[in-house]
Amino acid sequence: xxxxxxxxxxxxxxxxxxxxxxxxxxxxxxxxxxxxxxxxxxxxxxxxxxxxxxxxxxxxxxxxxxxxxxxxxxxxxxxxxxxxxxxxxxxxxxxxxxxxxxxxxxxxxxxxxxxxxxxxxxxxxxxxxxxxxxxxxxxxxxxxxxxxxxxxxxxxxxxxxxxxxxxxxxxxxxxxxxxxxxxxxxxxxxxxxxxxxxxxxxxxxxxxxxxxxxxxxxxxxxxxxxxxxxxxxxxxxxxxxxxxxxxxxxxxxxxxxxxxxxxxxxxxxxxxxxxxxxxxxxxxxxxxxxxxxxxxxxxxxxxxxxxxxxxxxxxxxxxxxxxxxxxxxxxxxxxxxxxxxxxxxxxxxxxxxxxxxxxxxxxxxxxxxxxxxxxxxxxxxxxxxxxxxxxxxxxxxxxxxxxxxxxxxxxxxxxxxxxxxxxxxxxxxxxxxxxxxxxxxxxxxxxxxxxxxxxxxxxxxxxxxxxxxxxxxxxxxxxxxxxxxxxxxxxxxxxxxxxxxxxxxxxxxxxxxxxxxxxxxxxxxxxxxxxxxxxxxxxxxxxxxxxxxxxxxxxxxxxxxxxxxxxxxxxxxxxxxx
Numbered sequence: 001x002x003x004x005x006x007x008x009x010x011x012x013x014x015x016x017x018x019x020x021x022x023x024x025x026x027x028x029x030x031x032x033x034x035x036x037x038x039x040x041x042x043x044x045x046x047x048x049x050x051x052x053x054x055x056x057x058x059x060x061x062x063x064x065x066x067x068x069x070x071x072x073x074x075x076x077x078x079x080x081x082x083x084x085x086x087x088x089x090x091x092x093x094x095x096x097x098x099x100x101x102x103x104x105x106x107x108x109x110x111x112x113x114x115x116x117x118x119x120x121x122x123x124x125x126x127x128x129x130x131x132x133x134x135x136x137x138x139x140x141x142x143x144x145x146x147x148x149x150x151x152x153x154x155x156x157x158x159x160x161x162x163x164x165x166x167x168x169x170x171x172x173x174x175x176x177x178x179x180x181x182x183x184x185x186x187x188x189x190x191x192x193x194x195x196x197x198x199x200x201x202x203x204x205x206x207x208x209x210x211x212x213x214x215x216x217x218x219x220x221x222x223x224x225x226x227x228x229x230x231x232x233x234x235x236x237x238x239x240x241x242x243x244x245x246x247x248x249x250x251x252x253x254x255x256x257x258x259x260x261x262x263x264x265x266x267x268x269x270x271x272x273x274x275x276x277x278x279x280x281x282x283x284x285x286x287x288x289x290x291x292x293x294x295x296x297x298x299x300x301x302x303x304x305x306x307x308x309x310x311x312x313x314x315x316x317x318x319x320x321x322x323x324x325x326x327x328x329x330x331x332x333x334x335x336x337x338x339x340x341x342x343x344x345x346x347x348x349x350x351x352x353x354x355x356x357x358x359x360x361x362x363x364x365x366x367x368x369x370x371x372x373x374x375x376x377x378x379x380x381x382x383x384x385x386x387x388x389x390x391x392x393x394x395x396x397x398x399x400x401x402x403x404x405x406x407x408x409x410x411x412x413x414x415x416x417x418x419x420x421x422x423x424x425x426x427x428x429x430x431x432x433x434x435x436x437x438x439x440x441x442x443x444x445x446x447x448x449x450x451x452x453x454x455x456x457x458x459x460x461x462x463x464x465x466x467x468x469x470x471x472x473x474x475x476x477x478x479x480x481x482x483x484x485x486x487x488x489x490x491x492x493x494x495x496x497x498x499x500x501x502x503x504x505x506x507x508x509x510x511x512x513x514x515x516x517x518x519x520x521x522x523x524x525x526x527x528x529x530x531x532x533x534x535x536x537x538x539x540x541x542x543x544x545x546x547x548x549x550x551x552x553x554x555x556x557x558x559x560x561x562x563x564x565x566x567x568x569x570x571x572x573x574x575x576x577x578x
Contacts, residue, residue: 014035014481015303016128018063019078021497028256031070031129034058036087043087044120046120047127049106053095055128060200061099063164063256064130071125079124086118086125095224098186098200099256100160109475119168133197133256140539154232155195157251159378159436159552163345164198164253167210170218170232176578177218179231180243181206188224188234194254195230202528205250212245212435212513212554214380214577226256232266242310245435260308260346265289266370268324276326279347281334289327290334290366291345293318293359299547300554301350302370311372314550322365333363342554376552377512378436379543382558389429389520390563390572392529394551397421406452408524412531425526426469426478426570430518431490432511436552440498441509442487443548449475449508460487460508466545467527469563470538480527488512534567 018024018032034054035042055067089105097103109118156176157166168179168189189201216238222233262280267273277292302314337353344350397418403409409423416423434440442449442460449458464487467480486502489511496513500506508514518525527539539561544551551557561575 005489010498011061011099014061014100015042016058016130016487017042020074021126027259028062030064030132030386032127034128035127041085041105043085044125046086046090046109046118046123047125048120048123049090049092050126051093053137054091054093054100054103054126055130055182056095057093057097057100057103057200058128059130060194061132061254061476063133063199063254065129065133065194065199068129068131070127070129075127076124083482085122085249085256086120088118088426093141094226096187096190097189121319130479149452153196154230154468155192157196158193158213158556160250160252161376161552162252162255162307162310163256164193164196165210165251167208167213167250168247168373169213172216172218172232175216175576178213178245179222179249180217180220180240181208181247182221182243182454183259184224184249185353187226188231189249189251189253190221190226190236191224191228192231194252196253199254199256201251202254203252206247208246208248208250209437210250211248211378213248214433216436216558217243217245217248231387236322237292251345258345261310264308266305266348267326267330268321273373274324274369276324276367276369277305277347278326278367279329279335283334284465288334289330290328291326291363292333292338292364293333293336293361294321294366294368295336295349295359295361295367295564297338299337299550301340301347301368302372303342303348303457303550304340304344304350306372307371309372312374313371313377313552316550318369318371319366320365322368322557324369326367331364331367332358333357333367335552338368357456373438373550375437377434377438377440377510378552378556379440380433380556380577381541381543382431382433382515383559383561385549386510386539387561387572387575388430388561389427390561390570391427391520392568392570393425393427394447395425399425403523406524408526408528410478410528410531413528416530423528424528424530426539427520427526429520429574430465430525430541431515432510432518433493433515434512436512439509439511440487440551443492444506446505452552458486458505458508461548463546464544464547466540466542468540468542469529469532470540472536472538472539478527478532482522487516490517491515529565532565534565537563537565539563539572 015035016029018029018037023031034045035312055491059067079169085456091103091357092106093103100286154171160166169176186201186204189204193201220240221237222234265278266275267278278289283403290414299317302317306314334360340350397416449460453523469478487508489498499511500509509537543557561572564571
C-alpha cells in the first residue's frame with residue numbers, strides 16, 4: 001500500500017475537532033473527530049477500518065503521549081443526527097509512526113450511487129481520545145511532577161530552548177549520561193518523548209546540535225520498536241567506543257498547542273526577537289494589553305517569555321525600555337511581582353501579584369523587556385579536576401594584600417597581623433567548559449570593565465563564581481567569591497579556534513568547545529577556612545550565580561563535593577554536578 005505522504009498530507013491537514021461541549025471548551029482539544037483537509041474541505045474518516053494504533057499516531061502528532069477509550073454511545077447518537085462528509089480512504093498505521101503521513105493508505109471507500117459523497121456503510125466518523133500528558137500540568141514543579149514523576153525519572157532533556165526539546169540524558173547507576181547518535185531515529189526519539197509525557201518526536205537530532213553533555217555516554221546503537229515505556233527498555237549497546245560528546249543525541253517532541261504564545265507579545269523592538277513585554281490580562285471583565293513591572297525583572301523571567309513565544313533563549317533582560325516605543329494604549333502595568341523558577345511554560349505560571357498590581361515606577365518606559373536568541377552558551381565545571389587538585393596552604397598575610405583588597409579572604413583577615421599572621425586556604429583548580437551553542441560573553445561591554453591596579457588586569461564581571469563550604473545541614477561556614485580576572489579560551493577542542501584572551505585588553509569570553517582554566521595557584525582561587533573547625537562538610541562551587549549572563553541550562557552550574565577536614569588535612573570526594 002502507498003504511504004499517505006504520497007498524497008502530500010501535511011501536519012496542518014489533520015485536526016481533532018471537538019464535538020462534545022465538554023471538550024470544545026478545552027485548550028488543547030483532547031477528544032473528537034479526526035478530520036482530513038481534502039481540497040480545502042474538512043472531511044471525517046470512516047471508522048470501519050480505524051484502529052487504536054491509528055489513534056496512537058494521531059494523538060502523538062498533537063503532543064499527547066497516548067490514546068484512551070471513550071464513550072462510543074454518545075458519538076453514535078451524535079453521528080445519527082448530523083450529516084457527515086467522509087474522506088475517500090481509510091488508513092493503516094503500525095502505531096510507532098511519528099506522523100500520520102508515514103502510515104499506509106488503506107482501502108478506498110465506495111462512492112454513493114448518483115452522489116459525489118463517500119459512503120461509510122454502518123459506520124460513523126473515527127474518534128480519538130488522547131491521554132492529556134503534560135498538556136494540563138500548569139507548571140513542571142507541581143501538577144506534572146505529581147502526575148508523571150512519582151518515581152525518579154530515567155530520562156531527561158537538557159539544553160533545549162523550548163518545551164519538549166533537548167539533549168537526551170539517561171540515569172544509570174546514579175549518574176546522568178548521554179546517548180550516542182549511532183542509529184538514532186524517530187522511533188527511538190518518540191519513545192523518549194512519550195516517556196516524558198509529550199507526543200511523538202517531531203525530529204531526531206544527531207551531532208550534538210543542541211549542545212554537548214559531559215560525563216559518561218551510557219547508550220549506543222539504540223533499537224526500539226516504538227512501544228517501549230522507557231528508552232532504557234529498548235535494545236542498545238552499552239559499549240561506546242568510537243563515540244564522543246560531539247555525537248550526543250537530542251530530540252524535538254510534538255507538544256500540545258496550548259495557545260500560550262497568544263497571551264504575550266513583544267512590542268517596539270527592531271526585530272521580532274526583542275521588545276517591551278506586553279501581556280493580555282483581564283481587567284474589569286475585559287481583556288486588555290499591558291506591561292509587566294520591571295522591578296526585580298531578570299534573565300530567568302526573560303527566559304520564560306522567550307520560551308512562551310517560541311523565540312528560543314533569552315539573551316538579555318531589560319528593566320528600562322524607553323528606547324522601544326511600544327503600544328501607548330498598553331503602557332499601564334497589568335502584572336507585577338513576577339518571580340520565575342525558569343522551567344515554566346508561560347509567564348502566568350510564575351509567581352506574581354495577581355490582580356493586586358504594585359509597581360511604584362509604573363509601566364511605559366519602565367516596562368520589562370527582553371531580547372531573545374535561538375542559541376545560548378552553557379557553562380559546566382569539571383568536577384573531577386576539582387577533586388584531584390584540592391589541597392590546603394597556610395599563606396602569610398604579607399603575600400595576601402591583593403586578595404584582601406579584592407575581598408577574597410574571610411572577614412577576620414582584617415584583624416590578622418600583616419607581618420606574622422597567615423591564612424589557611426583551601427585551594428583547587430577549576431576548568432569551566434562552554435558546552436552550549438553560542439559563546440559566553442560578559443554582561444558588560446569593555447567600556448564598563450574595572451581595572452585592578454593590584455593585579456594589573458580588568459574585571460569584566462563583578463561576580464563570576466561563588467565558592468562555599470557548608471556544614472551538612474546546608475549552613476554556610478566559609479566562603480570565597482572570585483571576580484572574573486578575565487574570561488578567556490585557555491584550551492579548546494582540536495577543531496576549535498581560540499577567540500578570547502586577556503592580554504592587551506583583549507576581548508573576553510569562552511568560545512563554544514573551549515574551556516577557561518583557573519589554576520589552584522592564582523589569587524582568590526580558594527576558600528579561606530582559617531576559622532573553620534575540623535569536621536565533615538559540603539564544598540560547593542556555583543558558576544554565574546546571579547544569572548547575569550543567559551545560559552541554556554542553569555541546573556549544571558552547581559558542583560558539590562563531600563569533604564572531611566581534620567584540622568591539618570582535607571579530603572575531597574564524591575564531586576558531582578547538580
